[in-house]
Amino acid sequence: MPHAFAPLAELFWRFGIVGLIGLGTWLVLRCGRVMLGNAAFAAIAAAATAPLVARGTPDAVAALAGVLVAAICGAVFGLAAARATSAAFALASLSLWAVELSVRAPSGPELRSHGSPAFVVAAAILAAIGAWRYALSRHGHIAAAVGQDERAAQAVGIDPVRARITAVTLGALLAGVAGSLSVFYPGFDITAYRLHGDIAGLAAVVLGGVGSSLGPLAGAALVAIAAVSPFTKEHAAAVNAIGLLAATIVLPGGIASIFSRAARR
Amino acid sequence: MIEVREASVSFGGVKALDKVSLSCRRGEIVGVVGPSGSGKSTLFDALSGRHRLSSGSIAVGDASIAGLAPHVIARRGLARTFQEDSLFGRMTVFENALAGTYLRDGAAALSSAAAHAALESLGLSERANEYVWELTPGERRRVALARALASNAPALAFDEPLRSLDESELELVRPLLRRIASEPGGRAIVISDRDVAACAGLCDSVLVLHAGKAIAYGTFDAVVRDVDVRDAYLGVEWRQ
Numbered sequence: 031m032p033h034a035f036a037p038l039a040e041l042f043w044r045f046g047i048v049g050l051i052g053l054g055t056w057l058v059l060r061c062g063r064v065m066l067g068n069a070a071f072a073a074i075a076a077a078a079t080a081p082l083v084a085r086g087t088p089d090a091v092a093a094l095a096g097v098l099v100a101a102i103c104g105a106v107f108g109l110a111a112a113r114a115t116s117a118a119f120a121l122a123s124l125s126l127w128a129v130e131l132s133v134r135a136p137s138g139p140e141l142r143s144h145g146s147p148a149f150v151v152a153a154a155i156l157a158a159i160g161a162w163r164y165a166l167s168r169h170g171h172i173a174a175a176v177g178q179d180e181r182a183a184q185a186v187g188i189d190p191v192r193a194r195i196t197a198v199t200l201g202a203l204l205a206g207v208a209g210s211l212s213v214f215y216p217g218f219d220i221t222a223y224r225l226h227g228d229i230a231g232l233a234a235v236v237l238g239g240v241g242s243s244l245g246p247l248a249g250a251a252l253v254a255i256a257a258v259s260p261f262t263k264e265h266a267a268a269v270n271a272i273g274l275l276a277a278t279i280v281l282p283g284g285i286a287s288i289f290s291r292a293a294r295r
Numbered sequence: 296m297i298e299v300r301e302a303s304v305s306f307g308g309v310k311a312l313d314k315v316s317l318s319c320r321r322g323e324i325v326g327v328v329g330p331s332g333s334g335k336s337t338l339f340d341a342l343s344g345r346h347r348l349s350s351g352s353i354a355v356g357d358a359s360i361a362g363l364a365p366h367v368i369a370r371r372g373l374a375r376t377f378q379e380d381s382l383f384g385r386m387t388v389f390e391n392a393l394a395g396t397y398l399r400d401g402a403a404a405l406s407s408a409a410a411h412a413a414l415e416s417l418g419l420s421e422r423a424n425e426y427v428w429e430l431t432p433g434e435r436r437r438v439a440l441a442r443a444l445a446s447n448a449p450a451l452a453f454d455e456p457l458r459s460l461d462e463s464e465l466e467l468v469r470p471l472l473r474r475i476a477s478e479p480g481g482r483a484i485v486i487s488d489r490d491v492a493a494c495a496g497l498c499d500s501v502l503v504l505h506a507g508k509a510i511a512y513g514t515f516d517a518v519v520r521d522v523d524v525r526d527a528y529l530g531v532e533w534r535q
Contacts, residue, residue: 168403175383175394182381184365185343185374186446187398241385 037258039147043215044230044254045247046150047072050208051227052234052246053157054201059240060165061197062177062190063119067126069227071202073133075100075209076220080135083213089145096210097203104202108195130224138218145214153207154247161243164200173197205231226267230257233270237277239284248285296321296450296483297342297373302351304337311337313507314351317500321449322481324472326498326515328491334507335487336378339454342485343375344368355450369398374448376439378455378487382427388414389423391438395445413445414438418467432459440468444475451475453486457493469497491519503527 051068058065079096083089111122164170175183176193183190212218230253231246238249252273257266277284283291297319304312312334319325327335340346342353344365353360355373363371374395383391392414396406414420417437422430427438436459443451453472460468476484488494494501494515501518503511511521518524 168397171390171394172397174386178383178385179381181345181365181377182383182442183394185369185377185381186394186442187366187369188394189364189366 040217041254041258042147042151043212043217044257045250046147046152046154047208047212047215048227048230048234048253049154049247049250050150050157051205051231052238052250053154053161053243054204054208055231056235056240056243056246057161057164057173057197057201057204058194059235060170060177061173061194062180063116063194063197065123065198065201066120066232067123067130067228068201068205068231069223069225070126070129071100071104071205072209072212072227073130073220073223074103075206076213076218076223077133077135077209079210079213080141080218080220083141084136089214093210093213096213097206100206100209101199101203104206105195105199107202108198112191112194112198127225127228130227133220133223135213135220137220138216141213141218143214143216143218145211145216147215149214150208150211153211154250157204157207158243158247161204165243169196229267229270229274233274233277235284236274237284239286241283241290242286245284245286252285296356297325297452297485298352298354299338299342300352302338302341302353303349304334304341304346305349311346311507312341315502315504315507315509316351317485317502317509317512319450319483319485321483322477323499324476324484324486324497326491326494326501327485327487327504328489328494328501328518329487329504330489332506333504335504336454337507338504339375339377339452339485339487342368342452343373369446369448372448373450373452374398374443374446375452376443376454376456378458380427380432380435380439382435382438382442384427387424387426388419388430388438388441391427392419392423392441392445395442398446398448409447410441410445413441416444416471417441418464433461433464436460437464437468449480449482451482451484453484455487455489457486457488473497491515491524 051072055065055068075096078099079092082092111119114122172188173193175188176190180190234246234249234253237252239245253270256262256269262269299317301314301316303314317325329335341348344363355371360368392410396409414423419437440456475482501515502509503518503524505527510527511518511524
């Protein structure tokens with residue numbers, strides 16, 4: 031890729047990866063639980079995909095294997111934590127940081143990665159459309175009911191534990207797509223998922239807004255710009271944290287709430 | 296349909312419900328009456344599996360529901376409302392009613408039709424696309440009822456369904472409850488209220504609770520004539 035387009039390519043890579051991790055976090059949040067470690071599933075997928083790529087496994091097969099491993103790990107975490115209260119679930123999700131710290135994988139130069147950001151951007155947009163369709167479906171309605179009033183949800187026959195396990199598994203699957211595709215990013219380094227990925231994913235959801243699946247993508251665009259812009263690049267994590275704090279206080283519904291309010295007028 | 300036998304619920308050393316019994320068959324409405332703290336909501340929570348019984352038994356249909364999770368009891372055919380509205384706050388009126396149909400097995404179109412029918416029966420059709428936070432307290436209460444009715448569950452437990460309703464809403468809801476109970480196939484309905492007068496002309500039998508204990512159980516006329524009820528609950532006005 032010509033050097034002049036490198037920042038643009040990096041912007042798209044980051045947008046796609048953060049968008050997918052954010053969408054996964056959004057799915058769990060919709061179900062009434064705060065997931066603080068969704069980037070761990072991206073790290074797991076990357077750690078499963080990278081060695082396969084390094085051994086010459088076809089890219090698509092390696093990526094699918096990574097996604098599958100992440101989804102299985104998500105289901106296991108979901109089974110373990112789905113019965114926990116809101117606070118306990120958030121604390122339990124912190125345990126995933128240990129995963130982020132311990133996974134290892136060959137990095138970009140060793141892999142001689144040559145992927146195009148088009149794949150990860152397309153995956154993020156497809157995932158947002160899929161999440162939007164899911165939100166409108168019966169299963170999505172069930173997840174929202176659990177998130178909004180668990181007691182009332184049970185009264186209409188909804189099993190909140192099952193709904194949460196599904197949400198965590200789907201969230202891990204989306205993060206797994208991000209992790210698997212990130213292996214093909216020329217600057218791939220699995221240590222980037224250590225905490226930064228979680229903060230970026232959370233910032234994307236809070237900045238973009240939890241009301242719609244487009245919120246995490248809108249937030250991911252801002253997070254990606256902050257990570258690539260020469261003005262904020264050096265302090266991207268701090269910018270994300272400030273953005274997260276500011277959005278929580280000033281704009282709790284995120285950017286998406288501005289549009290939904292305008293639409294209702 | 297709903298059989299409560301000698302049901303007790305304890306929280307630590309406190310008996311919130313003490314050997315309470317009631318029976319509600321299809322086509323009947325049973326009223327549970329008592330002031331705040333008398334055990335009405337504890338009884339409803341025990342019925343729907345939110346509180347475990349320390350002794351006694353509860354059956355819905357022919358089967359005991361002891362130890363079952365609330366969502367399993369709902370699937371066994373008991374739909375309930377809560378003292379607070381407990382609506383899905385970021386959903387529309389229609390979406391709230393649609394959630395009630397999750398107890399049914401059927402196509403999406405049938406679920407949608409059932410939700411619309413429930414809203415229409417409670418005079419909420421025109422507000423179907425509004426969010427529940429935009430409604431009056433009485434309308435919110437009616438949405439909670441619509442959600443339960445949309446389920447088509449044969450057993451219904453409504454915790455203070457008449458609270459917050461104005462006169463015109465009461466004129467709509469009271470006959471509706473009576474009609475639902477007595478329509479072909481009939482449903483068993485247990486309602487609670489703080490005011491025994493709410494049961495007049497509505498309930499086939501009335502259970503009066505006081506400090507977790509049943510102090511009277513019978514027809515409305517028999518209950519309001521009961522000396523214990525008058526002393527403990529109805530007060531001087533009823534003596535006169």
